[in-house]
Amino acid sequence: MMAVKLTGIQQMTVTEDEKPDISGDDDVLIRLKSIGVCGSDVHYYLDGRIGSQVVHYPFVVGHECSGFVEKCGSGVDRVVPGDLTVIDPSVHCGQCDQCLAGRPHTCRNNRFLGCPGQIAGCLTxxxxxxxxACFPVTGRLDAExxxxxxPLSIGIYAVRLAGICGSDTKxxxxxxxxxxxxxxxxxxxxxILSAGIIEPLNYRLEKALQIGAAWGLNPAGCEVPEEVLKMEPCLLDVVFEASGDQEAVDTALKIVKPGGKLVLVGIPPLAKYVFxxxxxxxxxxxxxxxxRQNHCVEEAIEMVASGKIDVKRMVTHRFPLDKxxxxxxxxxxYRDNVIKAMICL
Ligand SMILES: [Zn+2]
Ligand SMILES: [Zn+2]
Known part of the structure:
Protein backbone atom coordinates (compact mmCIF):
# COMPACT_ATOMS: atom_id res chain seq x y z
CA MET A 1 0.00 0.00 0.00
CA MET A 2 1.02 3.60 -0.47
CA ALA A 3 2.33 5.47 2.59
CA VAL A 4 3.66 9.02 2.85
CA LYS A 5 6.58 9.43 5.24
CA LEU A 6 8.50 12.30 6.74
CA THR A 7 12.17 11.56 5.99
CA GLY A 8 13.83 14.77 7.22
CA ILE A 9 13.17 18.43 7.87
CA GLN A 10 10.83 19.55 5.08
CA GLN A 11 11.34 16.20 3.39
CA MET A 12 8.57 13.80 2.57
CA THR A 13 8.55 10.64 0.44
CA VAL A 14 5.79 8.54 -1.08
CA THR A 15 6.66 4.88 -0.45
CA GLU A 16 5.24 1.34 -0.66
CA ASP A 17 4.57 -0.37 2.68
CA GLU A 18 3.09 -3.68 3.67
CA LYS A 19 -0.68 -3.50 4.21
CA PRO A 20 -1.41 -3.90 7.96
CA ASP A 21 -3.80 -6.51 9.32
CA ILE A 22 -5.79 -6.95 12.51
CA SER A 23 -4.14 -8.98 15.27
CA GLY A 24 -6.40 -8.53 18.32
CA ASP A 25 -10.11 -9.16 19.01
CA ASP A 26 -10.73 -5.43 19.31
CA ASP A 27 -8.87 -4.34 16.15
CA VAL A 28 -10.50 -2.66 13.17
CA LEU A 29 -8.83 -2.48 9.74
CA ILE A 30 -9.83 0.72 7.97
CA ARG A 31 -9.37 1.67 4.31
CA LEU A 32 -8.82 5.42 4.48
CA LYS A 33 -10.97 7.70 2.36
CA SER A 34 -10.32 11.28 3.49
CA ILE A 35 -7.43 12.81 5.47
CA GLY A 36 -7.02 16.38 6.69
CA VAL A 37 -3.64 18.13 6.72
CA CYS A 38 -3.40 19.61 10.22
CA GLY A 39 -1.23 22.48 11.43
CA SER A 40 0.43 20.09 13.88
CA ASP A 41 1.40 17.72 11.01
CA VAL A 42 2.97 20.71 9.30
CA HIS A 43 4.88 21.62 12.51
CA TYR A 44 6.43 18.12 12.40
CA TYR A 45 7.18 18.58 8.69
CA LEU A 46 8.86 21.97 9.18
CA ASP A 47 10.65 21.51 12.52
CA GLY A 48 10.78 17.74 13.08
CA ARG A 49 9.23 18.28 16.50
CA ILE A 50 6.52 19.94 18.58
CA GLY A 51 7.97 20.81 21.97
CA SER A 52 9.18 17.58 23.54
CA GLN A 53 7.69 15.36 20.77
CA VAL A 54 10.54 14.65 18.36
CA VAL A 55 10.22 12.79 15.04
CA HIS A 56 12.51 9.84 14.40
CA TYR A 57 12.68 9.34 10.62
CA PRO A 58 11.10 7.85 8.64
CA PHE A 59 7.70 8.50 10.20
CA VAL A 60 4.11 8.73 8.95
CA VAL A 61 2.15 11.68 10.39
CA GLY A 62 -1.56 12.48 9.99
CA HIS A 63 -4.42 12.04 12.46
CA GLU A 64 -7.55 13.63 10.96
CA CYS A 65 -9.22 10.92 8.94
CA SER A 66 -12.18 8.79 8.00
CA GLY A 67 -12.48 5.57 6.09
CA PHE A 68 -14.38 2.40 5.39
CA VAL A 69 -14.18 -0.54 7.77
CA GLU A 70 -12.69 -3.49 5.94
CA LYS A 71 -12.27 -6.08 8.68
CA CYS A 72 -13.08 -6.36 12.40
CA GLY A 73 -11.74 -8.50 15.26
CA SER A 74 -14.15 -11.01 16.80
CA GLY A 75 -14.92 -8.75 19.79
CA VAL A 76 -15.88 -5.64 17.81
CA ASP A 77 -19.52 -4.54 17.93
CA ARG A 78 -19.30 -0.77 17.34
CA VAL A 79 -18.76 -1.08 13.57
CA VAL A 80 -19.21 -3.65 10.81
CA PRO A 81 -17.32 -4.08 7.52
CA GLY A 82 -18.55 -1.53 5.00
CA ASP A 83 -19.25 1.19 7.57
CA LEU A 84 -17.94 4.67 6.99
CA THR A 85 -16.28 5.62 10.26
CA VAL A 86 -14.98 8.75 11.92
CA ILE A 87 -11.66 7.91 13.58
CA ASP A 88 -10.80 9.39 16.96
CA PRO A 89 -6.98 9.53 16.82
CA SER A 90 -6.62 9.34 20.60
CA VAL A 91 -6.19 5.87 22.12
CA HIS A 92 -6.44 5.64 25.90
CA CYS A 93 -5.79 2.85 28.41
CA GLY A 94 -9.11 2.99 30.25
CA GLN A 95 -7.45 2.14 33.56
CA CYS A 96 -5.34 5.05 34.81
CA ASP A 97 -6.54 7.79 37.18
CA GLN A 98 -7.20 10.15 34.26
CA CYS A 99 -9.27 7.63 32.30
CA LEU A 100 -11.20 6.70 35.45
CA ALA A 101 -11.83 10.41 36.11
CA GLY A 102 -13.40 10.78 32.64
CA ARG A 103 -10.31 12.39 31.14
CA PRO A 104 -9.13 9.92 28.46
CA HIS A 105 -7.52 12.80 26.54
CA THR A 106 -4.93 13.20 29.33
CA CYS A 107 -4.58 9.43 29.83
CA ARG A 108 -1.20 8.58 31.38
CA ASN A 109 -0.72 5.99 28.63
CA ASN A 110 -2.30 7.96 25.81
CA ARG A 111 -1.17 7.05 22.31
CA PHE A 112 -2.10 9.32 19.44
CA LEU A 113 -2.33 8.57 15.74
CA GLY A 114 0.54 10.23 13.87
CA CYS A 115 2.32 11.34 17.03
CA PRO A 116 6.06 10.46 17.05
CA GLY A 117 6.86 7.39 19.13
CA GLN A 118 3.16 6.54 19.58
CA ILE A 119 1.12 5.32 16.59
CA ALA A 120 2.17 5.70 12.94
CA GLY A 121 -0.18 8.19 11.28
CA CYS A 122 -2.91 7.96 8.67
CA LEU A 123 -1.20 9.38 5.55
CA THR A 124 -1.46 5.91 4.09
CA ALA A 133 -11.61 4.89 18.16
CA CYS A 134 -14.36 4.21 15.60
CA PHE A 135 -17.59 6.23 15.35
CA PRO A 136 -19.76 4.89 12.50
CA VAL A 137 -21.48 7.57 10.39
CA THR A 138 -22.74 5.56 7.41
CA GLY A 139 -25.50 7.50 5.65
CA ARG A 140 -25.13 10.50 7.98
CA LEU A 141 -21.86 12.14 6.92
CA ASP A 142 -19.75 11.89 3.79
CA ALA A 143 -16.10 10.88 4.08
CA GLU A 144 -14.75 14.41 4.01
CA PRO A 151 -10.65 19.46 14.15
CA LEU A 152 -14.29 20.45 14.71
CA SER A 153 -14.37 18.47 17.96
CA ILE A 154 -11.44 20.55 19.24
CA GLY A 155 -13.32 23.77 18.51
CA ILE A 156 -16.38 22.38 20.26
CA TYR A 157 -14.31 21.35 23.27
CA ALA A 158 -12.68 24.81 23.50
CA VAL A 159 -16.12 26.43 23.56
CA ARG A 160 -17.36 23.89 26.11
CA LEU A 161 -14.37 24.59 28.41
CA ALA A 162 -14.96 28.34 28.10
CA GLY A 163 -18.25 27.79 29.97
CA ILE A 164 -20.04 30.55 28.08
CA CYS A 165 -23.40 31.46 29.57
CA GLY A 166 -25.70 33.76 27.68
CA SER A 167 -25.90 34.50 23.98
CA ASP A 168 -24.82 38.10 24.64
CA THR A 169 -21.34 36.96 25.75
CA LYS A 170 -18.69 39.02 23.97
CA ILE A 192 -23.42 33.38 20.15
CA LEU A 193 -23.32 35.88 17.31
CA SER A 194 -20.91 38.41 18.81
CA ALA A 195 -17.67 36.60 17.93
CA GLY A 196 -15.04 38.86 16.38
CA ILE A 197 -11.91 37.76 14.55
CA ILE A 198 -8.31 38.96 14.70
CA GLU A 199 -6.25 37.49 11.87
CA PRO A 200 -3.25 38.77 9.89
CA LEU A 201 -4.17 36.99 6.61
CA ASN A 202 -6.91 38.92 4.82
CA TYR A 203 -8.25 35.91 2.92
CA ARG A 204 -8.82 34.07 6.19
CA LEU A 205 -10.44 37.14 7.71
CA GLU A 206 -12.81 37.27 4.72
CA LYS A 207 -13.68 33.59 5.10
CA ALA A 208 -14.53 34.10 8.78
CA LEU A 209 -16.72 37.11 7.93
CA GLN A 210 -18.52 35.06 5.24
CA ILE A 211 -19.16 32.33 7.78
CA GLY A 212 -20.67 34.86 10.16
CA ALA A 213 -18.06 36.58 12.36
CA ALA A 214 -19.44 39.83 13.79
CA TRP A 215 -16.30 41.80 13.02
CA GLY A 216 -12.77 41.25 11.76
CA LEU A 217 -9.51 43.09 12.41
CA ASN A 218 -6.15 42.66 10.74
CA PRO A 219 -3.42 43.42 13.32
CA ALA A 220 -1.13 44.53 10.48
CA GLY A 221 -3.44 47.41 9.65
CA CYS A 222 -4.67 48.71 13.02
CA GLU A 223 -4.15 48.87 16.76
CA VAL A 224 -6.36 45.94 17.75
CA PRO A 225 -6.87 46.88 21.45
CA GLU A 226 -7.96 50.42 20.48
CA GLU A 227 -10.38 49.16 17.85
CA VAL A 228 -11.88 46.58 20.21
CA LEU A 229 -12.30 49.25 22.90
CA LYS A 230 -14.27 51.40 20.43
CA MET A 231 -16.65 48.51 19.68
CA GLU A 232 -16.83 47.06 23.20
CA PRO A 233 -16.05 49.68 25.86
CA CYS A 234 -16.13 47.00 28.60
CA LEU A 235 -13.88 44.69 26.53
CA LEU A 236 -14.53 40.96 25.96
CA ASP A 237 -15.73 38.15 28.20
CA VAL A 238 -13.92 35.29 26.46
CA VAL A 239 -10.96 35.40 24.08
CA PHE A 240 -9.86 32.28 22.21
CA GLU A 241 -6.20 32.14 21.14
CA ALA A 242 -5.98 29.76 18.17
CA SER A 243 -2.76 30.82 16.47
CA GLY A 244 0.03 29.77 18.84
CA ASP A 245 1.58 33.20 18.39
CA GLN A 246 3.13 35.29 21.19
CA GLU A 247 1.88 38.58 19.76
CA ALA A 248 -1.63 37.20 19.67
CA VAL A 249 -1.35 36.26 23.36
CA ASP A 250 -0.17 39.81 24.16
CA THR A 251 -3.17 41.21 22.27
CA ALA A 252 -5.56 38.75 23.91
CA LEU A 253 -4.57 39.94 27.40
CA LYS A 254 -5.30 43.52 26.38
CA ILE A 255 -8.77 42.87 24.94
CA VAL A 256 -10.18 40.55 27.61
CA LYS A 257 -12.18 42.31 30.34
CA PRO A 258 -11.41 42.11 34.08
CA GLY A 259 -12.69 38.76 35.31
CA GLY A 260 -12.69 37.43 31.74
CA LYS A 261 -11.29 34.24 30.29
CA LEU A 262 -8.40 33.54 27.95
CA VAL A 263 -8.75 30.14 26.27
CA LEU A 264 -5.45 28.83 24.86
CA VAL A 265 -5.99 26.47 21.93
CA GLY A 266 -3.07 27.30 19.61
CA ILE A 267 0.25 25.46 19.93
CA PRO A 268 3.27 27.76 20.42
CA PRO A 269 6.03 26.31 18.20
CA LEU A 270 8.72 26.92 20.83
CA ALA A 271 6.53 25.57 23.65
CA LYS A 272 6.66 28.79 25.71
CA TYR A 273 4.75 32.06 26.03
CA VAL A 274 5.60 35.15 28.04
CA PHE A 275 2.57 36.57 29.87
CA ARG A 292 -7.20 18.29 22.07
CA GLN A 293 -10.77 17.29 22.98
CA ASN A 294 -12.68 15.23 25.50
CA HIS A 295 -15.97 13.48 24.64
CA CYS A 296 -16.82 15.95 21.86
CA VAL A 297 -16.74 13.57 18.87
CA GLU A 298 -20.43 12.66 19.15
CA GLU A 299 -21.47 16.30 19.38
CA ALA A 300 -19.30 17.19 16.37
CA ILE A 301 -20.93 14.38 14.34
CA GLU A 302 -24.39 15.54 15.43
CA MET A 303 -23.67 19.19 14.57
CA VAL A 304 -22.57 18.25 11.05
CA ALA A 305 -25.25 15.58 10.44
CA SER A 306 -28.02 17.97 11.54
CA GLY A 307 -26.73 20.72 9.26
CA LYS A 308 -26.03 23.12 12.15
CA ILE A 309 -22.40 23.28 11.06
CA ASP A 310 -21.21 23.11 7.45
CA VAL A 311 -17.71 21.99 8.30
CA LYS A 312 -16.65 21.75 4.64
CA ARG A 313 -16.66 25.53 4.38
CA MET A 314 -13.11 25.51 5.72
CA VAL A 315 -11.82 23.24 2.92
CA THR A 316 -9.92 25.12 0.21
CA HIS A 317 -7.82 22.43 -1.52
CA ARG A 318 -7.96 18.71 -2.30
CA PHE A 319 -5.05 16.45 -3.27
CA PRO A 320 -4.65 12.73 -4.04
CA LEU A 321 -2.50 10.74 -1.56
CA ASP A 322 0.58 10.69 -3.81
CA LYS A 323 0.50 14.51 -3.96
CA TYR A 334 0.25 29.58 3.29
CA ARG A 335 0.25 29.53 -0.53
CA ASP A 336 -2.78 30.00 -2.77
CA ASN A 337 -5.02 31.22 0.08
CA VAL A 338 -5.01 27.78 1.68
CA ILE A 339 -6.98 27.16 4.85
CA LYS A 340 -7.72 23.43 4.97
CA ALA A 341 -6.12 20.99 2.54
CA MET A 342 -7.66 17.54 2.31
CA ILE A 343 -6.17 14.34 0.95
CA CYS A 344 -8.76 12.27 -0.97
CA LEU A 345 -8.28 8.55 -1.54
ZN1 LIG B 1 -5.28 18.08 13.95
ZN1 LIG C 1 -5.57 5.98 30.85
Whole structure:
Protein backbone atom coordinates (compact mmCIF):
# COMPACT_ATOMS: atom_id res chain seq x y z
CA MET A 1 0.00 0.00 0.00
CA MET A 2 1.02 3.60 -0.47
CA ALA A 3 2.33 5.47 2.59
CA VAL A 4 3.66 9.02 2.85
CA LYS A 5 6.58 9.43 5.24
CA LEU A 6 8.50 12.30 6.74
CA THR A 7 12.17 11.56 5.99
CA GLY A 8 13.83 14.77 7.22
CA ILE A 9 13.17 18.43 7.87
CA GLN A 10 10.83 19.55 5.08
CA GLN A 11 11.34 16.20 3.39
CA MET A 12 8.57 13.80 2.57
CA THR A 13 8.55 10.64 0.44
CA VAL A 14 5.79 8.54 -1.08
CA THR A 15 6.66 4.88 -0.45
CA GLU A 16 5.24 1.34 -0.66
CA ASP A 17 4.57 -0.37 2.68
CA GLU A 18 3.09 -3.68 3.67
CA LYS A 19 -0.68 -3.50 4.21
CA PRO A 20 -1.41 -3.90 7.96
CA ASP A 21 -3.80 -6.51 9.32
CA ILE A 22 -5.79 -6.95 12.51
CA SER A 23 -4.14 -8.98 15.27
CA GLY A 24 -6.40 -8.53 18.32
CA ASP A 25 -10.11 -9.16 19.01
CA ASP A 26 -10.73 -5.43 19.31
CA ASP A 27 -8.87 -4.34 16.15
CA VAL A 28 -10.50 -2.66 13.17
CA LEU A 29 -8.83 -2.48 9.74
CA ILE A 30 -9.83 0.72 7.97
CA ARG A 31 -9.37 1.67 4.31
CA LEU A 32 -8.82 5.42 4.48
CA LYS A 33 -10.97 7.70 2.36
CA SER A 34 -10.32 11.28 3.49
CA ILE A 35 -7.43 12.81 5.47
CA GLY A 36 -7.02 16.38 6.69
CA VAL A 37 -3.64 18.13 6.72
CA CYS A 38 -3.40 19.61 10.22
CA GLY A 39 -1.23 22.48 11.43
CA SER A 40 0.43 20.09 13.88
CA ASP A 41 1.40 17.72 11.01
CA VAL A 42 2.97 20.71 9.30
CA HIS A 43 4.88 21.62 12.51
CA TYR A 44 6.43 18.12 12.40
CA TYR A 45 7.18 18.58 8.69
CA LEU A 46 8.86 21.97 9.18
CA ASP A 47 10.65 21.51 12.52
CA GLY A 48 10.78 17.74 13.08
CA ARG A 49 9.23 18.28 16.50
CA ILE A 50 6.52 19.94 18.58
CA GLY A 51 7.97 20.81 21.97
CA SER A 52 9.18 17.58 23.54
CA GLN A 53 7.69 15.36 20.77
CA VAL A 54 10.54 14.65 18.36
CA VAL A 55 10.22 12.79 15.04
CA HIS A 56 12.51 9.84 14.40
CA TYR A 57 12.68 9.34 10.62
CA PRO A 58 11.10 7.85 8.64
CA PHE A 59 7.70 8.50 10.20
CA VAL A 60 4.11 8.73 8.95
CA VAL A 61 2.15 11.68 10.39
CA GLY A 62 -1.56 12.48 9.99
CA HIS A 63 -4.42 12.04 12.46
CA GLU A 64 -7.55 13.63 10.96
CA CYS A 65 -9.22 10.92 8.94
CA SER A 66 -12.18 8.79 8.00
CA GLY A 67 -12.48 5.57 6.09
CA PHE A 68 -14.38 2.40 5.39
CA VAL A 69 -14.18 -0.54 7.77
CA GLU A 70 -12.69 -3.49 5.94
CA LYS A 71 -12.27 -6.08 8.68
CA CYS A 72 -13.08 -6.36 12.40
CA GLY A 73 -11.74 -8.50 15.26
CA SER A 74 -14.15 -11.01 16.80
CA GLY A 75 -14.92 -8.75 19.79
CA VAL A 76 -15.88 -5.64 17.81
CA ASP A 77 -19.52 -4.54 17.93
CA ARG A 78 -19.30 -0.77 17.34
CA VAL A 79 -18.76 -1.08 13.57
CA VAL A 80 -19.21 -3.65 10.81
CA PRO A 81 -17.32 -4.08 7.52
CA GLY A 82 -18.55 -1.53 5.00
CA ASP A 83 -19.25 1.19 7.57
CA LEU A 84 -17.94 4.67 6.99
CA THR A 85 -16.28 5.62 10.26
CA VAL A 86 -14.98 8.75 11.92
CA ILE A 87 -11.66 7.91 13.58
CA ASP A 88 -10.80 9.39 16.96
CA PRO A 89 -6.98 9.53 16.82
CA SER A 90 -6.62 9.34 20.60
CA VAL A 91 -6.19 5.87 22.12
CA HIS A 92 -6.44 5.64 25.90
CA CYS A 93 -5.79 2.85 28.41
CA GLY A 94 -9.11 2.99 30.25
CA GLN A 95 -7.45 2.14 33.56
CA CYS A 96 -5.34 5.05 34.81
CA ASP A 97 -6.54 7.79 37.18
CA GLN A 98 -7.20 10.15 34.26
CA CYS A 99 -9.27 7.63 32.30
CA LEU A 100 -11.20 6.70 35.45
CA ALA A 101 -11.83 10.41 36.11
CA GLY A 102 -13.40 10.78 32.64
CA ARG A 103 -10.31 12.39 31.14
CA PRO A 104 -9.13 9.92 28.46
CA HIS A 105 -7.52 12.80 26.54
CA THR A 106 -4.93 13.20 29.33
CA CYS A 107 -4.58 9.43 29.83
CA ARG A 108 -1.20 8.58 31.38
CA ASN A 109 -0.72 5.99 28.63
CA ASN A 110 -2.30 7.96 25.81
CA ARG A 111 -1.17 7.05 22.31
CA PHE A 112 -2.10 9.32 19.44
CA LEU A 113 -2.33 8.57 15.74
CA GLY A 114 0.54 10.23 13.87
CA CYS A 115 2.32 11.34 17.03
CA PRO A 116 6.06 10.46 17.05
CA GLY A 117 6.86 7.39 19.13
CA GLN A 118 3.16 6.54 19.58
CA ILE A 119 1.12 5.32 16.59
CA ALA A 120 2.17 5.70 12.94
CA GLY A 121 -0.18 8.19 11.28
CA CYS A 122 -2.91 7.96 8.67
CA LEU A 123 -1.20 9.38 5.55
CA THR A 124 -1.46 5.91 4.09
CA UNK A 125 -4.10 3.64 2.53
CA UNK A 126 -4.91 1.45 5.55
CA UNK A 127 -4.64 1.67 9.33
CA UNK A 128 -5.60 -0.57 12.23
CA UNK A 129 -7.26 1.08 15.25
CA UNK A 130 -9.02 -0.24 18.37
CA UNK A 131 -12.81 -0.24 18.03
CA UNK A 132 -13.18 2.48 20.69
CA ALA A 133 -11.61 4.89 18.16
CA CYS A 134 -14.36 4.21 15.60
CA PHE A 135 -17.59 6.23 15.35
CA PRO A 136 -19.76 4.89 12.50
CA VAL A 137 -21.48 7.57 10.39
CA THR A 138 -22.74 5.56 7.41
CA GLY A 139 -25.50 7.50 5.65
CA ARG A 140 -25.13 10.50 7.98
CA LEU A 141 -21.86 12.14 6.92
CA ASP A 142 -19.75 11.89 3.79
CA ALA A 143 -16.10 10.88 4.08
CA GLU A 144 -14.75 14.41 4.01
CA UNK A 145 -17.16 15.65 6.69
CA UNK A 146 -16.22 12.58 8.73
CA UNK A 147 -12.50 13.46 8.54
CA UNK A 148 -13.26 17.06 9.57
CA UNK A 149 -15.00 15.88 12.75
CA UNK A 150 -11.59 15.76 14.48
CA PRO A 151 -10.65 19.46 14.15
CA LEU A 152 -14.29 20.45 14.71
CA SER A 153 -14.37 18.47 17.96
CA ILE A 154 -11.44 20.55 19.24
CA GLY A 155 -13.32 23.77 18.51
CA ILE A 156 -16.38 22.38 20.26
CA TYR A 157 -14.31 21.35 23.27
CA ALA A 158 -12.68 24.81 23.50
CA VAL A 159 -16.12 26.43 23.56
CA ARG A 160 -17.36 23.89 26.11
CA LEU A 161 -14.37 24.59 28.41
CA ALA A 162 -14.96 28.34 28.10
CA GLY A 163 -18.25 27.79 29.97
CA ILE A 164 -20.04 30.55 28.08
CA CYS A 165 -23.40 31.46 29.57
CA GLY A 166 -25.70 33.76 27.68
CA SER A 167 -25.90 34.50 23.98
CA ASP A 168 -24.82 38.10 24.64
CA THR A 169 -21.34 36.96 25.75
CA LYS A 170 -18.69 39.02 23.97
CA UNK A 171 -16.02 36.87 22.38
CA UNK A 172 -13.13 37.04 19.94
CA UNK A 173 -10.92 34.49 18.22
CA UNK A 174 -7.27 35.20 17.42
CA UNK A 175 -6.27 33.20 14.34
CA UNK A 176 -8.78 31.59 12.01
CA UNK A 177 -7.10 28.54 10.61
CA UNK A 178 -9.23 25.37 10.75
CA UNK A 179 -9.36 25.34 14.57
CA UNK A 180 -10.27 29.03 14.84
CA UNK A 181 -12.99 28.50 12.23
CA UNK A 182 -14.23 25.45 14.15
CA UNK A 183 -14.57 27.61 17.28
CA UNK A 184 -16.41 30.26 15.26
CA UNK A 185 -18.82 27.75 13.72
CA UNK A 186 -19.59 26.23 17.13
CA UNK A 187 -20.22 29.67 18.68
CA UNK A 188 -22.56 30.60 15.81
CA UNK A 189 -24.37 27.26 16.02
CA UNK A 190 -24.95 27.97 19.73
CA UNK A 191 -26.43 31.39 18.94
CA ILE A 192 -23.42 33.38 20.15
CA LEU A 193 -23.32 35.88 17.31
CA SER A 194 -20.91 38.41 18.81
CA ALA A 195 -17.67 36.60 17.93
CA GLY A 196 -15.04 38.86 16.38
CA ILE A 197 -11.91 37.76 14.55
CA ILE A 198 -8.31 38.96 14.70
CA GLU A 199 -6.25 37.49 11.87
CA PRO A 200 -3.25 38.77 9.89
CA LEU A 201 -4.17 36.99 6.61
CA ASN A 202 -6.91 38.92 4.82
CA TYR A 203 -8.25 35.91 2.92
CA ARG A 204 -8.82 34.07 6.19
CA LEU A 205 -10.44 37.14 7.71
CA GLU A 206 -12.81 37.27 4.72
CA LYS A 207 -13.68 33.59 5.10
CA ALA A 208 -14.53 34.10 8.78
CA LEU A 209 -16.72 37.11 7.93
CA GLN A 210 -18.52 35.06 5.24
CA ILE A 211 -19.16 32.33 7.78
CA GLY A 212 -20.67 34.86 10.16
CA ALA A 213 -18.06 36.58 12.36
CA ALA A 214 -19.44 39.83 13.79
CA TRP A 215 -16.30 41.80 13.02
CA GLY A 216 -12.77 41.25 11.76
CA LEU A 217 -9.51 43.09 12.41
CA ASN A 218 -6.15 42.66 10.74
CA PRO A 219 -3.42 43.42 13.32
CA ALA A 220 -1.13 44.53 10.48
CA GLY A 221 -3.44 47.41 9.65
CA CYS A 222 -4.67 48.71 13.02
CA GLU A 223 -4.15 48.87 16.76
CA VAL A 224 -6.36 45.94 17.75
CA PRO A 225 -6.87 46.88 21.45
CA GLU A 226 -7.96 50.42 20.48
CA GLU A 227 -10.38 49.16 17.85
CA VAL A 228 -11.88 46.58 20.21
CA LEU A 229 -12.30 49.25 22.90
CA LYS A 230 -14.27 51.40 20.43
CA MET A 231 -16.65 48.51 19.68
CA GLU A 232 -16.83 47.06 23.20
CA PRO A 233 -16.05 49.68 25.86
CA CYS A 234 -16.13 47.00 28.60
CA LEU A 235 -13.88 44.69 26.53
CA LEU A 236 -14.53 40.96 25.96
CA ASP A 237 -15.73 38.15 28.20
CA VAL A 238 -13.92 35.29 26.46
CA VAL A 239 -10.96 35.40 24.08
CA PHE A 240 -9.86 32.28 22.21
CA GLU A 241 -6.20 32.14 21.14
CA ALA A 242 -5.98 29.76 18.17
CA SER A 243 -2.76 30.82 16.47
CA GLY A 244 0.03 29.77 18.84
CA ASP A 245 1.58 33.20 18.39
CA GLN A 246 3.13 35.29 21.19
CA GLU A 247 1.88 38.58 19.76
CA ALA A 248 -1.63 37.20 19.67
CA VAL A 249 -1.35 36.26 23.36
CA ASP A 250 -0.17 39.81 24.16
CA THR A 251 -3.17 41.21 22.27
CA ALA A 252 -5.56 38.75 23.91
CA LEU A 253 -4.57 39.94 27.40
CA LYS A 254 -5.30 43.52 26.38
CA ILE A 255 -8.77 42.87 24.94
CA VAL A 256 -10.18 40.55 27.61
CA LYS A 257 -12.18 42.31 30.34
CA PRO A 258 -11.41 42.11 34.08
CA GLY A 259 -12.69 38.76 35.31
CA GLY A 260 -12.69 37.43 31.74
CA LYS A 261 -11.29 34.24 30.29
CA LEU A 262 -8.40 33.54 27.95
CA VAL A 263 -8.75 30.14 26.27
CA LEU A 264 -5.45 28.83 24.86
CA VAL A 265 -5.99 26.47 21.93
CA GLY A 266 -3.07 27.30 19.61
CA ILE A 267 0.25 25.46 19.93
CA PRO A 268 3.27 27.76 20.42
CA PRO A 269 6.03 26.31 18.20
CA LEU A 270 8.72 26.92 20.83
CA ALA A 271 6.53 25.57 23.65
CA LYS A 272 6.66 28.79 25.71
CA TYR A 273 4.75 32.06 26.03
CA VAL A 274 5.60 35.15 28.04
CA PHE A 275 2.57 36.57 29.87
CA UNK A 276 2.22 40.13 31.09
CA UNK A 277 1.57 39.11 34.70
CA UNK A 278 0.83 42.69 35.74
CA UNK A 279 -2.12 42.74 33.35
CA UNK A 280 -3.15 39.15 34.08
CA UNK A 281 -3.15 39.73 37.85
CA UNK A 282 -4.83 43.14 37.84
CA UNK A 283 -7.58 41.91 35.55
CA UNK A 284 -7.74 38.55 37.35
CA UNK A 285 -7.91 36.72 34.03
CA UNK A 286 -8.72 33.02 34.05
CA UNK A 287 -6.50 31.08 31.65
CA UNK A 288 -7.94 27.85 30.25
CA UNK A 289 -5.70 25.36 28.47
CA UNK A 290 -7.26 23.09 25.85
CA UNK A 291 -5.73 19.67 25.31
CA ARG A 292 -7.20 18.29 22.07
CA GLN A 293 -10.77 17.29 22.98
CA ASN A 294 -12.68 15.23 25.50
CA HIS A 295 -15.97 13.48 24.64
CA CYS A 296 -16.82 15.95 21.86
CA VAL A 297 -16.74 13.57 18.87
CA GLU A 298 -20.43 12.66 19.15
CA GLU A 299 -21.47 16.30 19.38
CA ALA A 300 -19.30 17.19 16.37
CA ILE A 301 -20.93 14.38 14.34
CA GLU A 302 -24.39 15.54 15.43
CA MET A 303 -23.67 19.19 14.57
CA VAL A 304 -22.57 18.25 11.05
CA ALA A 305 -25.25 15.58 10.44
CA SER A 306 -28.02 17.97 11.54
CA GLY A 307 -26.73 20.72 9.26
CA LYS A 308 -26.03 23.12 12.15
CA ILE A 309 -22.40 23.28 11.06
CA ASP A 310 -21.21 23.11 7.45
CA VAL A 311 -17.71 21.99 8.30
CA LYS A 312 -16.65 21.75 4.64
CA ARG A 313 -16.66 25.53 4.38
CA MET A 314 -13.11 25.51 5.72
CA VAL A 315 -11.82 23.24 2.92
CA THR A 316 -9.92 25.12 0.21
CA HIS A 317 -7.82 22.43 -1.52
CA ARG A 318 -7.96 18.71 -2.30
CA PHE A 319 -5.05 16.45 -3.27
CA PRO A 320 -4.65 12.73 -4.04
CA LEU A 321 -2.50 10.74 -1.56
CA ASP A 322 0.58 10.69 -3.81
CA LYS A 323 0.50 14.51 -3.96
CA UNK A 324 0.64 14.86 -0.16
CA UNK A 325 4.12 16.50 -0.30
CA UNK A 326 2.65 19.30 -2.44
CA UNK A 327 -0.22 19.70 0.03
CA UNK A 328 2.21 20.05 2.96
CA UNK A 329 4.36 22.51 1.06
CA UNK A 330 1.27 24.61 0.31
CA UNK A 331 0.00 24.62 3.90
CA UNK A 332 3.49 25.30 5.32
CA UNK A 333 3.88 28.38 3.10
CA TYR A 334 0.25 29.58 3.29
CA ARG A 335 0.25 29.53 -0.53
CA ASP A 336 -2.78 30.00 -2.77
CA ASN A 337 -5.02 31.22 0.08
CA VAL A 338 -5.01 27.78 1.68
CA ILE A 339 -6.98 27.16 4.85
CA LYS A 340 -7.72 23.43 4.97
CA ALA A 341 -6.12 20.99 2.54
CA MET A 342 -7.66 17.54 2.31
CA ILE A 343 -6.17 14.34 0.95
CA CYS A 344 -8.76 12.27 -0.97
CA LEU A 345 -8.28 8.55 -1.54
ZN1 LIG B 1 -5.28 18.08 13.95
ZN1 LIG C 1 -5.57 5.98 30.85
Missing amino acids: EYIVMPSS EAALVE TAILGVGPIGLSILMKLLADG DMDLMRRKEITVINVR TPAAFDMVAR
